[in-house]
Amino acid sequence: MKKREQSPELDESAILKDARKIISLKVEDHSRRAFLLRSLTLGGVAMLSGCNISDNDQVETALSSMSRFNDRVQGWLFNPNAMAPTYPESMITRPFPFNAFYGIDEAPAVDEDSYHLEVSGLVADKHSWRLEELRAMAQTEQITRHICVEGWSAIGRWGGVRFSDFLKHVGADTDARYVGFKCADDYYTSIDMPTALHAQTLLTLTYDGAVLPRQYGFPMKLRMPTKLGYKNPKHIQAIFVTNTYPGGYWEDQGYNWFGGS
Numbered sequence: 627m628k629k630r631e632q633s634p635e636l637d638e639s640a641i642l643k644d645a646r647k648i649i650s651l652k653v654e655d656h657s658r659r660a661f662l663l664r665s666l667t668l669g670g671v672a673m674l675s676g677c678n679i680s681d682n683d684q685v686e687t688a689l690s691s692m693s694r695f696n697d698r699v700q701g702w703l704f705n706p707n708a709m710a711p712t713y714p715e716s717m718i719t720r721p722f723p724f725n726a727f728y729g730i731d732e733a734p735a736v737d738e739d740s741y742h743l744e745v746s747g748l749v750a751d752k753h754s755w756r757l758e759e760l761r762a763m764a765q766t767e768q769i770t771r772h773i774c775v776e777g778w779s780a781i782g783r784w785g786g787v788r789f790s791d792f793l794k795h796v797g798a799d800t801d802a803r804y805v806g807f808k809c810a811d812d813y814y815t816s817i818d819m820p821t822a823l824h825a826q827t828l829l830t831l832t833y834d835g836a837v838l839p840r841q842y843g844f845p846m847k848l849r850m851p852t853k854l855g856y857k858n859p860k861h862i863q864a865i866f867v868t869n870t871y872p873g874g875y876w877e878d879q880g881y882n883w884f885g886g887s
Contacts, residue, residue, distance in 0.1 A: 706820045706821075706823065706824055708852075709825065709826060710770055710771070710826055710851035710852050711770070711771065711851075712768060712769055712770055713769045713770070713771070713781050714769070715769060715783065717769070717781050718769060718781050718782060718783055718834065719780035719781050719782065722772075722780050722782045722833070722834075722842065723778070723780050724841045724842075725774060725855060726811070726813075726860070727813070727875075728811070730841055732811075733811070733840050733841050733861075734810040734811045734840075734861050735840060736810050736840075736844060736845050736861060736863075738757060738845060741756065741757060741845050742754035742755065742756060743755040743756075743760070743846070743862065743863065743864070743865065744863065744864040744865070745796055745864075745865050745866070746864065746865075746866045746867075747802075747806075747866035747867040747868045748798065748799035748802045748867040748868060748869070749793075749796045749797055749798045749799070749867050750796065750797025750798075751795070751796040751797050752796075757831070757845055757846075760786075760787055760792075760829065760831060760846070761831060763787045763791065763792070763795070764787070764788070764791065765785055765786060765787060765831075765832075766785065766786070766787075766788055766828065767783065767784065767785040767832075768783075768784055768785075768826060768828065768849070768851070769781060769782070769783045769784075770782070770784070770826065770849070770851035771851060772851075772855050772858070773854055773855060774854070774855040774856075775854050775855065775856055775881070775885075782833065782834070783833065783834045783835065784828055784830045784832070784833060784849045785828070785830065785831065785832035785833075785835070786828045786829050786830040786831040786832060786846065786849070787828065787829045787831070788825065788827070788828060788829075789822055789823075789824075789827040789828060789829050789848065790822070790823045790824070790825070790827065792829050793805070793822060793823065793867075798867045799867055800819060800823060801819070802819055802867045802868060802869050803818065803819060803868070803869045803871075804816045804817070804818065804819065804867070804868050804869065804870070804871065804872055805817055805818075805819060805822045805865065805866070805867055805868075806865070806866045806867075806868060806872035807848060807859040807862050807864070807865055808862075808863055808864040808866075809859050809860060809861045809862055809863055810861035810862075810863050811860070811861050812875075813859055813860070813861070813875050814859070814872070814873075814874060814875055815856070815857055815859050815874035815875060815876075815877065816871075816872035816873065816874055816877075816883075817848075817850070817853070817857060818884065821850060821852060821853065821886065824850070824852055826850070826851050826852065827848065827849070827850045827852075828848070828849040828850075829846055829848060829862075830843070830846055830847045830848065830849040831845070831846055842860065843859075843860025843861050843862075844861065845861070845862075846861075846862050847859060847860040847861070847862060848862065850886070852886045853885050853886035854885045854886060856874075856875075856876045856881060856885065857874075857885040857886060
Protein backbone atom coordinates (compact mmCIF):
# COMPACT_ATOMS: atom_id res chain seq x y z
CA MET A 627 0.00 0.00 0.00
CA LYS A 628 1.28 3.43 -0.95
CA LYS A 629 2.13 5.54 2.05
CA ARG A 630 -0.05 8.66 2.24
CA GLU A 631 1.91 11.87 2.17
CA GLN A 632 1.67 13.98 5.29
CA SER A 633 0.61 17.63 4.93
CA PRO A 634 3.35 19.99 6.04
CA GLU A 635 2.76 21.59 9.42
CA LEU A 636 1.95 25.28 9.39
CA ASP A 637 4.67 27.46 10.83
CA GLU A 638 2.76 29.60 13.32
CA SER A 639 5.59 32.09 13.74
CA ALA A 640 5.80 32.58 9.98
CA ILE A 641 2.04 33.09 9.73
CA LEU A 642 2.06 35.73 12.48
CA LYS A 643 5.07 37.43 10.92
CA ASP A 644 3.27 37.64 7.58
CA ALA A 645 0.10 38.88 9.27
CA ARG A 646 2.05 41.71 10.89
CA LYS A 647 3.40 42.69 7.46
CA ILE A 648 -0.14 42.84 6.10
CA ILE A 649 -1.55 44.84 9.02
CA SER A 650 1.34 47.31 8.82
CA LEU A 651 0.59 48.25 5.20
CA LYS A 652 -0.02 51.99 5.04
CA VAL A 653 -3.69 52.96 4.98
CA GLU A 654 -3.04 55.44 2.17
CA ASP A 655 -1.64 52.68 -0.04
CA HIS A 656 -4.53 51.96 -2.41
CA SER A 657 -2.61 49.59 -4.67
CA ARG A 658 -4.24 46.39 -5.88
CA ARG A 659 -1.85 44.22 -3.85
CA ALA A 660 -2.28 46.26 -0.67
CA PHE A 661 -6.07 46.14 -0.87
CA LEU A 662 -6.15 42.40 -1.42
CA LEU A 663 -3.63 41.72 1.31
CA ARG A 664 -5.61 43.77 3.82
CA SER A 665 -8.69 41.74 2.82
CA LEU A 666 -7.17 38.40 3.82
CA THR A 667 -8.40 36.31 6.70
CA LEU A 668 -5.90 34.48 8.91
CA GLY A 669 -6.61 31.41 6.77
CA GLY A 670 -5.59 33.42 3.73
CA VAL A 671 -2.38 34.42 5.44
CA ALA A 672 -1.73 30.76 6.22
CA MET A 673 -2.15 29.93 2.53
CA LEU A 674 0.50 32.50 1.70
CA SER A 675 2.94 31.59 4.46
CA GLY A 676 6.29 30.72 3.01
CA CYS A 677 5.79 33.10 0.08
CA ASN A 678 7.54 36.42 -0.36
CA ILE A 679 4.67 38.83 0.21
CA SER A 680 6.58 41.82 -1.10
CA ASP A 681 7.27 40.45 -4.57
CA ASN A 682 6.04 37.08 -5.75
CA ASP A 683 3.98 36.09 -8.78
CA GLN A 684 2.52 33.14 -6.89
CA VAL A 685 1.21 35.50 -4.22
CA GLU A 686 -0.40 37.70 -6.88
CA THR A 687 -2.13 34.71 -8.43
CA ALA A 688 -3.29 33.46 -5.03
CA LEU A 689 -4.64 36.89 -4.09
CA SER A 690 -6.59 37.16 -7.35
CA SER A 691 -8.03 33.68 -6.88
CA MET A 692 -9.13 34.49 -3.33
CA SER A 693 -10.71 37.76 -4.51
CA ARG A 694 -12.73 35.94 -7.17
CA PHE A 695 -13.70 33.31 -4.60
CA ASN A 696 -14.83 36.05 -2.20
CA ASP A 697 -17.03 37.50 -4.97
CA ARG A 698 -18.71 34.14 -5.55
CA VAL A 699 -19.29 33.54 -1.84
CA GLN A 700 -20.77 37.03 -1.35
CA GLY A 701 -23.08 36.42 -4.30
CA TRP A 702 -24.26 33.11 -2.84
CA LEU A 703 -24.86 34.69 0.58
CA PHE A 704 -26.68 37.79 -0.73
CA ASN A 705 -30.30 37.88 0.43
CA PRO A 706 -32.38 40.00 -1.98
CA ASN A 707 -35.10 40.34 0.66
CA ALA A 708 -32.87 41.57 3.51
CA MET A 709 -32.98 45.33 4.00
CA ALA A 710 -30.09 47.53 5.07
CA PRO A 711 -30.74 49.60 8.22
CA THR A 712 -32.50 52.95 7.86
CA TYR A 713 -32.13 55.94 10.19
CA PRO A 714 -34.04 58.99 11.45
CA GLU A 715 -33.40 62.39 9.89
CA SER A 716 -31.65 63.50 13.08
CA MET A 717 -28.80 61.08 12.35
CA ILE A 718 -27.94 62.46 8.89
CA THR A 719 -24.24 63.35 8.60
CA ARG A 720 -23.92 67.08 7.89
CA PRO A 721 -22.14 67.91 5.75
CA PHE A 722 -22.12 64.60 3.93
CA PRO A 723 -18.51 63.91 2.86
CA PHE A 724 -17.33 64.29 -0.71
CA ASN A 725 -15.45 61.27 -1.99
CA ALA A 726 -13.96 60.49 -5.41
CA PHE A 727 -10.67 59.68 -7.12
CA TYR A 728 -10.23 63.43 -7.77
CA GLY A 729 -10.69 66.70 -5.89
CA ILE A 730 -14.09 68.31 -5.39
CA ASP A 731 -13.26 71.10 -7.86
CA GLU A 732 -12.76 68.46 -10.56
CA ALA A 733 -16.24 66.97 -10.23
CA PRO A 734 -17.89 67.02 -13.67
CA ALA A 735 -20.41 69.76 -14.41
CA VAL A 736 -23.11 68.03 -16.46
CA ASP A 737 -25.48 70.28 -18.42
CA GLU A 738 -29.07 69.40 -17.53
CA ASP A 739 -30.60 70.72 -20.76
CA SER A 740 -28.48 68.54 -23.03
CA TYR A 741 -28.30 65.51 -20.76
CA HIS A 742 -29.57 62.14 -21.98
CA LEU A 743 -29.26 58.82 -20.16
CA GLU A 744 -28.28 56.12 -22.65
CA VAL A 745 -29.78 52.64 -22.14
CA SER A 746 -28.46 49.64 -24.06
CA GLY A 747 -27.80 45.91 -23.98
CA LEU A 748 -30.43 43.34 -23.06
CA VAL A 749 -33.37 45.76 -22.83
CA ALA A 750 -36.47 46.16 -24.99
CA ASP A 751 -36.65 49.98 -24.84
CA LYS A 752 -33.35 51.63 -25.76
CA HIS A 753 -34.52 55.22 -26.02
CA SER A 754 -32.46 57.93 -24.30
CA TRP A 755 -33.95 59.32 -21.10
CA ARG A 756 -34.17 62.97 -20.15
CA LEU A 757 -34.23 63.99 -16.50
CA GLU A 758 -37.85 65.15 -16.61
CA GLU A 759 -38.90 61.66 -17.70
CA LEU A 760 -37.13 60.10 -14.73
CA ARG A 761 -38.58 62.71 -12.35
CA ALA A 762 -42.07 61.87 -13.64
CA MET A 763 -41.72 58.26 -12.45
CA ALA A 764 -42.76 57.19 -8.94
CA GLN A 765 -40.19 58.46 -6.42
CA THR A 766 -39.05 57.05 -3.09
CA GLU A 767 -36.61 58.10 -0.36
CA GLN A 768 -34.26 56.40 2.07
CA ILE A 769 -31.95 57.49 4.89
CA THR A 770 -29.15 54.96 4.83
CA ARG A 771 -25.48 54.62 5.69
CA HIS A 772 -22.75 54.94 3.06
CA ILE A 773 -19.78 52.73 3.99
CA CYS A 774 -16.43 53.52 2.39
CA VAL A 775 -13.74 50.89 1.87
CA GLU A 776 -11.28 53.41 3.37
CA GLY A 777 -12.86 52.88 6.79
CA TRP A 778 -15.31 55.76 7.28
CA SER A 779 -19.09 55.92 6.97
CA ALA A 780 -21.79 58.60 6.77
CA ILE A 781 -25.58 58.68 6.81
CA GLY A 782 -27.45 60.47 4.02
CA ARG A 783 -30.95 61.03 2.67
CA TRP A 784 -31.37 59.92 -0.93
CA GLY A 785 -34.39 60.12 -3.23
CA GLY A 786 -35.21 58.85 -6.68
CA VAL A 787 -36.58 56.02 -8.77
CA ARG A 788 -36.44 52.48 -7.44
CA PHE A 789 -33.99 50.88 -9.88
CA SER A 790 -36.05 47.71 -10.22
CA ASP A 791 -38.97 49.85 -11.45
CA PHE A 792 -36.74 51.49 -14.04
CA LEU A 793 -35.36 48.15 -15.26
CA LYS A 794 -38.86 46.72 -15.61
CA HIS A 795 -40.03 49.87 -17.40
CA VAL A 796 -37.32 49.55 -20.06
CA GLY A 797 -37.95 45.82 -20.43
CA ALA A 798 -34.59 44.69 -19.08
CA ASP A 799 -33.79 41.00 -19.13
CA THR A 800 -33.84 40.41 -15.38
CA ASP A 801 -32.32 36.98 -15.91
CA ALA A 802 -29.14 38.64 -17.22
CA ARG A 803 -26.09 38.55 -14.98
CA TYR A 804 -24.87 42.15 -14.91
CA VAL A 805 -25.89 45.78 -15.08
CA GLY A 806 -23.09 48.16 -16.03
CA PHE A 807 -22.65 51.93 -15.67
CA LYS A 808 -20.57 54.53 -17.49
CA CYS A 809 -20.14 57.96 -15.93
CA ALA A 810 -19.28 61.53 -16.91
CA ASP A 811 -16.08 61.43 -14.82
CA ASP A 812 -14.78 58.35 -16.71
CA TYR A 813 -15.73 56.13 -13.79
CA TYR A 814 -17.37 52.83 -14.59
CA THR A 815 -18.61 49.87 -12.59
CA SER A 816 -21.07 46.99 -12.70
CA ILE A 817 -23.33 45.10 -10.33
CA ASP A 818 -25.13 41.77 -10.16
CA MET A 819 -28.77 41.62 -11.22
CA PRO A 820 -30.11 40.55 -7.77
CA THR A 821 -28.61 43.74 -6.27
CA ALA A 822 -30.00 45.80 -9.16
CA LEU A 823 -33.47 44.49 -8.31
CA HIS A 824 -33.09 45.00 -4.54
CA ALA A 825 -35.83 47.23 -3.10
CA GLN A 826 -33.31 49.73 -1.68
CA THR A 827 -31.31 50.18 -4.89
CA LEU A 828 -32.19 53.68 -6.14
CA LEU A 829 -31.51 55.63 -9.28
CA THR A 830 -30.91 58.72 -7.16
CA LEU A 831 -32.03 62.16 -8.35
CA THR A 832 -32.14 64.11 -5.06
CA TYR A 833 -30.12 64.49 -1.89
CA ASP A 834 -31.73 65.67 1.37
CA GLY A 835 -34.85 66.83 -0.45
CA ALA A 836 -33.10 68.90 -3.14
CA VAL A 837 -31.80 68.22 -6.64
CA LEU A 838 -28.73 66.00 -6.39
CA PRO A 839 -25.73 68.36 -6.04
CA ARG A 840 -22.78 68.20 -8.39
CA GLN A 841 -20.43 66.93 -5.67
CA TYR A 842 -22.75 64.01 -4.89
CA GLY A 843 -23.21 62.91 -8.48
CA PHE A 844 -25.54 65.17 -10.51
CA PRO A 845 -27.50 64.39 -12.57
CA MET A 846 -27.87 60.95 -10.98
CA LYS A 847 -26.08 58.28 -9.03
CA LEU A 848 -26.92 54.73 -8.09
CA ARG A 849 -27.46 54.39 -4.36
CA MET A 850 -27.08 50.89 -2.89
CA PRO A 851 -26.87 50.63 0.92
CA THR A 852 -26.09 46.92 0.48
CA LYS A 853 -22.79 47.78 -1.29
CA LEU A 854 -19.56 49.53 -0.36
CA GLY A 855 -19.19 53.11 -1.54
CA TYR A 856 -17.05 52.45 -4.62
CA LYS A 857 -19.88 50.35 -6.09
CA ASN A 858 -22.21 53.40 -6.08
CA PRO A 859 -21.49 55.22 -9.38
CA LYS A 860 -22.09 58.97 -9.72
CA HIS A 861 -22.72 61.24 -12.75
CA ILE A 862 -24.25 58.29 -14.63
CA GLN A 863 -24.45 58.73 -18.39
CA ALA A 864 -25.12 55.19 -19.61
CA ILE A 865 -26.66 51.98 -18.28
CA PHE A 866 -26.39 48.62 -19.99
CA VAL A 867 -27.58 45.09 -19.23
CA THR A 868 -25.30 42.22 -20.23
CA ASN A 869 -24.18 38.67 -19.60
CA THR A 870 -20.55 39.60 -20.30
CA TYR A 871 -18.51 40.58 -17.24
CA PRO A 872 -18.01 44.39 -17.46
CA GLY A 873 -15.51 44.91 -14.59
CA GLY A 874 -15.12 48.34 -13.01
CA TYR A 875 -12.70 51.21 -12.36
CA TRP A 876 -11.48 49.93 -8.99
CA GLU A 877 -12.44 46.32 -9.59
CA ASP A 878 -10.03 46.14 -12.55
CA GLN A 879 -7.31 47.28 -10.13
CA GLY A 880 -8.02 44.42 -7.73
CA TYR A 881 -10.93 45.51 -5.55
CA ASN A 882 -13.56 42.85 -4.92
CA TRP A 883 -16.21 43.00 -7.63
CA PHE A 884 -19.24 42.07 -5.50
CA GLY A 885 -18.31 44.67 -2.87
CA GLY A 886 -21.22 44.21 -0.51
CA SER A 887 -23.35 42.06 1.77
